Amino acid sequence: MSMHQGRERLVVVGGDAAGMSAASQARRLKGPEELEIVAFERGHFTSFSACGIPYWVGGAVPERDDLIARTPEEHRARDIDLRLRTEVTELDVAGQRVRARDLESGAESWTSYDKLVIATGARPVRPELPGADAPGVHGVQTLDDGQALIDTLTRAKGRRAVVVGAGYIGVEMAEALIDRGFEVTVVNRGEQPMSTLDPDMGRLVHRAMEGLGITMVNGTEVTEILTGEDGRLRAVATRHAEYPADVVVLGIGVRPETALAHAAGLPLGAHGGLLTDLAMRVRGHEDIWAGGDCVEVLNLVSGQEQYVPLGTHANKHGQVIGSNAGGGYATFPGVVGTAVSKVCDLEIARTGLREKDARRVGLEFEAVTIESTSRAGYYPGASPMTVKMLAERRTGRLLGVQIVGREGAAKRVDIAAVALTARLTVEQMTALDLGYAPPFSPVWDPVLVAARKAAGKVRGS
Template structure:
């Protein structure tokens, strides 16, 4: 929808017809808000809707909900809709999004097993809770896994998080992931790590009753999948669009398909590149999707535009603990061939004497020799997470730790110590580099 809106801004209705096909009943909704609707922090699912088909109709953008695209005929420039209808195009945007990972284990299609991908998923989980679900197992410890563990516990369920990885938040380094795990256990969430799921046990009525690993079976009447997202490329692959090394649609920086330039792709179905390493990467985040859609719409509308890459900046929370990261973690830095250093500092979110001050840990990754900022991770109490944006901005601009340490960040006791943890981490890194 960001592509459609941007194209319309640049081209009036008389010069460009825009048609959107959406297989579901809703458009322009915040999938990231679904856990908080399940948890009750958002009272009405309509509050997750940014715009409706009627809103787009006022811009002469025809949105056809409940209309599934069944195929793309690249040779003649047509989309084949359900029922055999063929819709011609001069430019086509493929924005089919992501597909939740589903491990090939028995019982995964049982009643009571839910993803957290669409509004209908949220409605199903809310209905299960209302029907008396008491024990929930969350598979996966990424952003969605943490958020769902928190909201389900807040709704009164006993929650077990089962991980194939050693720690939750595999996007972090192990020392920072351990802090997240400790906080979850401190909340009363049962975290079971290094246990790939082998089976979803199903009762006689066809409903889930347990999750089995090699180590144990965990009782459940509700199972939530938080295993991450891959690109949804079925339409693209069957049509013959070129896919990249990540399995997503291979696009140039203009979001044009490298094999068929009249087709553009944006969002979770499209391959992108890392801002630091330049390597192909697939990152399923709404921030990138909207920006890529805007680039695609600009290109269609006749305005030159290029997507500038990603750092993978993201954040979440579980209980009062805020978790954020940007740039390269140490594994990515090693794979990228960097000679790097890491430093971890501990501080407080506010002046220590001010009410509400909470611990915060900051990890910073820099290139040895140059001091160039490569990545950062933040784990701490309320007020911690958004500090990652300072690091993201500094990395985007190509700053060194020394330059960041000398930057003019704000201070007031309700918001930070005299030296903000961001500055402290950068200063420690730059001092060690100078030494």
């Protein structure tokens, strides 16, 4: 038991999805007389949806506040001592305390803890580029970032935007900028957009993006961001060309924000994220938990740790941490790697392993790709869909699925996510009793058509 009047103190570092879910869940289990909860957040907002920022920038979501799940006032009403605009600058693990700086006044103070939650999130990758800090160059990690980008778009003299990177954020921001009436060029290091897909599936996304009037420049690295005499953004340069720009959005992805944890000697994985056990406790530390975009998670298909910064996992981590820190019990077993996205009406979905992931962990596999439709071919509105499936050679265990199509592609991947979690074979999948009526799918669902083809190939091998 600690010194403060017989009650324990839980300190949370980071006030977004994982951190505030943990605080809320711990509070459900223990009242303020038993557990004091102090949460530090360096930004202006708590419990917001970073995933929604591209849709707010593009105008599909009208108001910033629509993206806030719970306001600071709502958290405080539940006896959580939330300190906004306060940045934790040091973790003293041996002394069980954290040092924090008030960003308005600059004042620093130490706060002791009995239990600590590290939910420091991720930071956008800012390339070491000349000019990367110029006004008009934006990352989109927080609501503050989103607001800054919208302000730039509103003030921009010209209508030319360059997006650097073509992962989820890059692709979603490209669509948002098109919706805002900008001419958009996407500069991408990979051979195709969406490196979370195999290149043959990424090519379908490339085609769709060009169909929207987006200029795709693949296989190219940005070397410099150029500014004019007035210090204003002028263009994005690669080795071979210059692309004029009035605004630049960095969509190169994110890295775990673990500098504090690293300085405190906590264990980090190969991707720079904190390593935890199944209860989300930091390995080797009884009273410290970590979750959200600052941790690595177990991929249940490959059996390896992976870095998967997604809001779904962050919220689950918070629930698990809050249950454990609040005296209950919960675990987070891992992920299969499901993610969906869209570019206008093109839906992009993936789960499990890509070809290169399977090769890297030493799995031999058969790969099949099929073309089908979202509904019965004769039913109005049926649109084409491409499904790629990987199955392990010999055993036939499902290893991964990628789907690109118009309506109905994205949520179909959930069938595969469940099959991966249950370790089904493609043969077993062919017998799944999925919902059928002509408005929803052909009589053989596209996922089952792919499973049949994969099962045949496995038998043949």
